[in-house]
Amino acid sequence: MNVQAKVRKKHIPTEKEAEFLSKVENAKYDRKIITGLQKFIDGKVDDDMKDFYSQEEIDAIAVLKGTNKDIEARMPVKITRHYFERARVSAPIRTLVKASPAETFDLAGSEDPGKQMSYSPVEGLIHKYELGLIYVAGTCSAHCRFCYREELIAKKEIVREDGSIQAKGLAQIPDLVEYIIQHNKEVDEAGGIHPETGRERLREILMSGGDPMVLANKGIASWWAALSEAGIESIRLGTKELAFFPQRFDESFFKMMDDFHASYPQTKLRFMIHFNHPDEFLAKDEDGNYIDMPGGGLKWVEDTEKAIDEFGKRGFVTVDNQAPIIKNINNDPDALRIMQRELRRKKVENHYFFCGRDIVGHKAFNVPIEEAWNILNTSQRGLSGVEAHARLSITHYYGKTEVAAVTNEPVPGIPGGENGVVIFKLLRSAEDAPKKGQVAIVGRNPDAIWFDGYKDRVIMDDAGLFSTKA
Numbered sequence: 001m002n003v004q005a006k007v008r009k010k011h012i013p014t015e016k017e018a019e020f021l022s023k024v025e026n027a028k029y030d031r032k033i034i035t036g037l038q039k040f041i042d043g044k045v046d047d048d049m050k051d052f053y054s055q056e057e058i059d060a061i062a063v064l065k066g067t068n069k070d071i072e073a074r075m076p077v078k079i080t081r082h083y084f085e086r087a088r089v090s091a092p093i094r095t096l097v098k099a100s101p102a103e104t105f106d107l108a109g110s111e112d113p114g115k116q117m118s119y120s121p122v123e124g125l126i127h128k129y130e131l132g133l134i135y136v137a138g139t140c141s142a143h144c145r146f147c148y149r150e151e152l153i154a155k156k157e158i159v160r161e162d163g164s165i166q167a168k169g170l171a172q173i174p175d176l177v178e179y180i181i182q183h184n185k186e187v188d189e190a191g192g193i194h195p196e197t198g199r200e201r202l203r204e205i206l207m208s209g210g211d212p213m214v215l216a217n218k219g220i221a222s223w224w225a226a227l228s229e230a231g232i233e234s235i236r237l238g239t240k241e242l243a244f245f246p247q248r249f250d251e252s253f254f255k256m257m258d259d260f261h262a263s264y265p266q267t268k269l270r271f272m273i274h275f276n277h278p279d280e281f282l283a284k285d286e287d288g289n290y291i292d293m294p295g296g297g298l299k300w301v302e303d304t305e306k307a308i309d310e311f312g313k314r315g316f317v318t319v320d321n322q323a324p325i326i327k328n329i330n331n332d333p334d335a336l337r338i339m340q341r342e343l344r345r346k347k348v349e350n351h352y353f354f355c356g357r358d359i360v361g362h363k364a365f366n367v368p369i370e371e372a373w374n375i376l377n378t379s380q381r382g383l384s385g386v387e388a389h390a391r392l393s394i395t396h397y398y399g400k401t402e403v404a405a406v407t408n409e410p411v412p413g414i415p416g417g418e419n420g421v422v423i424f425k426l427l428r429s430a431e432d433a434p435k436k437g438q439v440a441i442v443g444r445n446p447d448a449i450w451f452d453g454y455k456d457r458v459i460m461d462d463a464g465l466f467s468t469k470a
């Protein structure tokens with residue numbers, strides 16, 4: 001397809017939409033972002049950032065440049081000043097953003113994790129479940145090295161369903177609105193279920209990327225209003241901006257959100273935030289310890305607390321945290337316990353923890369599945385029921401799957417269960433969810449970091465997780 005020649009459709013806002021958008025103000029932000037390693041190599045960063053990479057680290061990365069193990073070609077390097085301040089007092093946070101040669105030692109992995117392109121009827125939309133996921137931004141304020149959207153952020157060319165090879169594109173409002181209206185019309189005409197896919201109406205959209213919070217207020221507002229006008233009842237926005245640049249959640253942003261709610265009160269807003277480790281939002285004393293607050297809880301980083309408290313004042317928006325468990329970052333039950341407790345104290349729901357995806361280079365980041373289950377389970381000891389809502393999920397091609405249980409003891413009388421078993425449960429399945437709630441039981445393999453580590457020890461598989469490629 002010749003992208004250049006493609007004619008862009010135009011979205012014509014309704015009167016209500018235009019009135020809301022006329023009130024939105026864009027503020028200017030200076031995230032003080034350092035992009036790429038070259039500035040570190042050339043010493044063209046602030047004096048206090050010069051030793052962020054040692055000469056040894058820089059040399060080890062530099063020899064890979066231009067080879068098939070090029071670190072920046074796999075995933076571009078980026079950090080904000082705010083995140084640097086967190087990183088300087090935290091080894092896990094440094095690991096999260098610092099490029100390392102280990103990332104490209106083994107490049108095994110999927111170029112299109114979750115086979116998303118199989119479910120992309122419109123550029124930038126993944127319509128796999130009952131909700132649609134849209135890519136609205138191709139970058140974030142900083143970049144996590146383990147990013148499971150590295151193909152989008154690094155603009156890698158991937159094979160499409162039609163055999164063409166192109167980078168993933170971003171969603172456009174007119175295309176999305178047209179698709180939602182048409183899909184829902186076909187569902188309504190067929191009596192509530194789509195005649196081809198078996199799906200119901202598209203009621204929910206997750207704005208993702210990259211990070212939608214890199215857009216200006218007007219960009220976010222335009223999406224919200226257009227989606228609401230198209231009949232979307234619930235808009236989710238996935239963001240790590242509270243960790244990378246919490247100052248983005250300023251007065252102008254919350255005013256826009258309040259104005260949106262006043263214009264479209266029926267549309268629910270859900271923020272899916274992404275904290276990996278409490279060091280991203282908790283203040284530390286000179287000895288590197290968290291600071292107890294009189295009356296309970298720990299002291300937060302001021303700007304992050306201000307933003308999270310503003311969310312908490314608004315009943316029409318919910319905030320949920322979800323994060324992968326990554327080697328040398330948050331494979332630490334104590335850190336996860338503190339994080340879950342502190343987030344709940346600030347009205348943030350602990351939604352999912354994830355096993356790392358099978359992205360290119362995933363072996364550098366992924367914790368074995370059974371170890372991740374053990375870390376989360378241990379972290380939830382001592383938490384109250386409401387603090388311990390999070391489940392461990394691993395994303396299969398079929399859909400989101402819970403690692404529901406790992407047994408320590410042999411399961412008597414069950415061939416394959418001599419070393420204990422792992423129970424997977426399908427939480428969401430694509431299209432009309434025929435297998436939702438079904439389970440697969442496999443013999444344990446403490447080294448497995450993906451489904452294929454169990455394919456030789458399947459005991460039962462009602463969910464079909466091992467009869468199709470993950």
Ligand code: SF4
Pocket residue numbers: 139140142143144146147148149150209210211239240274
């Ligand atoms: S915030 Fe999310 S999309 Fe952005 S770099 Fe990190 S993992 Fe990737």
